[in-house]
Amino acid sequence: MPENDTTTPTTPMVRVEDLHRSYGSGENAVHALRGVSFDLPRGELIALRGRSGSGKTTLLNLVGGLDTPGSGRVLVDDTDLSALDENGLLALRRERVGFVFQTFGLVPILSAAENIEVPLRLRKVSRAEREERVSMLLSLVGLGDHANQRPGELSGGQRQRVSIARALANRPSLLIADEPTGQLDADTGLAVMELLRAVVRSEHVTALVATHDTQLLALADRVLHLADGVTSWQDDTVPAA
Template sequence: MTDVMVSAEDVRRSFGSGPRAVHALRGVDFEVRRGELTALKGRSGSGKTTLLNLLGGLDAPTSGRIVLDGTDLAGLDEDGRLAMRRDRIGFVFQSFGLIPVLTAAENVGVPMRLRRMPAKERDERVRLLLALVGLADHADQRPAELSGGQQQRVAIARALANEPALVIADEPTGRLDSETGRAVMELLRAVVRSEGVTVLVATHDPALMELADRVVELADGRVVEGADRHR
């Protein structure tokens, strides 16, 4: 087993064509190592979200190659990409993305229902995940009854529902105050250690980058040479 969880090789992504085309990524070479928390930084418009969408199989590159956990995404049809996202990748978004009418426990259980996991097994894993993120006592509350930090913890628990190999988090602390944001980032750090999952997080907060094993910078659709650092 290679120590690289996901890699991008000369990845380019353009939107539109001709002189008005927008070149979001301009030949990105990038790796996320297994069992690490990698932070991707860059100003707005640098290409962070575009790269996350490509690495997570939500979009396809204009050119280049992406390999996730040994699988070349270009070799998958739409059903294969859907299965990859469902079974091998967890997503955490800035906007939390919770279903308002469902309780915290029901939100966490949604990915497992999609996999048709038996109810008893599903309920047990939901309990374990809510305990992991410190919300065992909030299982029956709906998102509107939770703070922003608690909602993001539910989103992290949901991302871990199907025991993914990779969790992708796009500005997960962007709507939180600095103290709550750091607590969420520390939770992601703990998840790497306790669950053995690989985490890739886009952030612009220097305080949060300090918790990462590795920091990679994007600028104008390219990885900045010499900006890749380890703790």
Template sequence: MVVVDDVRRSFGTGQQAVHALRGVSFEVRRGELTALKGRSGSGKTTLLNLVGGLDTPTGGSVALDGTDLAGLDEDGRLALRRDRIGFVFQSFGLIPALTAAENVGVPMRLRKVPAKQREERARTLLALVGLSEHTEQRPGELSGGQQQRVAVARALANEPDLIIADEPTGQLDSDTGRQIMRLLRAVVRSEGVTALVATHDPALMELADRVVELRDGRIVEASPGEDDPHPQG
């Protein structure tokens, strides 16, 4: 599903350049949840931005289901993010003035999905994440864990191939964070999507199919699933 090949990303030039990624290579298989592990500053967010088409590498390549992202123009990357990738952020990223159902419906509005179909899918997705009774509540009326569940439902709105989650449990207590990771694990299985989740919490790694560790912009460890014959992807 995702192939990252010798990816490098630098910011600035000359002696002032910051090398965020230094030749990163790995693969994420279709239908698996891969955890991207590393401390702050290790390059996790930079790598997620490249995989999500939000940034372009200085060198190397990123491909999604055979499509080299470098070959897409801005409109192509926009369509990729809208139609094939769902994003979940640490800060939830919900629109305060909208209800939970309306927040889930935002990506579908961008695709001009008819209102009735949009509302039905929003209800279905909120039920999937356990929020059937909270569809009309606004983010300020929900707990942090409930807001992140809305964000997960929103990420699924356009039936993406890939979910990218950047520290989705970072603002949650440990128990709620584990519930969100279990939810992502269940969603990957039930919806048949692939997920790449950045986290620095070792307690959450056990729920992933595979763990890739970044340190100073390089992969230092990649632990495969039991049936993965290629330990380094």
């Protein structure tokens, strides 16, 4: 770097510092996380790898502001979550973080388009803007011809695509996905993971995707392992300092 270059490196999208989370107390306490620390670079798809029950969901909930740690801290887009009250956390989750779950979480009586539109209505976005954004997202996830179909009329893979589109509705900077392919067959799961990778590129978001499916790891930019309450980067995917 030139001597007169005063620029600073881009801050990570997520910074986790010495994170601890336990359930229960005393001899019966379960230590889900034991001093976890890592940075997530911006604009990348990061796979969180771990066996079932390893604490992946606990970690995702802490990063997304759905839970609070016993100690340590999480910064999302340079915002310290521990400094936010409940209203601040709600605003963060609504405006800056998108969630995709294994169980889809769609409203059965609403159409695909209406499900995607829900976060925009909560933010009181104008009707014209809502319609434009929903149309674009349906096209992005390959469901432009299924806007009026309800979840029960869609396949599992299509329902997950709707949930991804809904998670992107408010243009989040961070997308968190908890085993998004867990209820899908291998081919459909691969297609959904490829979609997430394409979304990261087109929407310029950072995605943290929990999975224990080794076939899907090759699609990630980096792989973060979680075992025995601690994390480590796969050797060839360590973020640059």
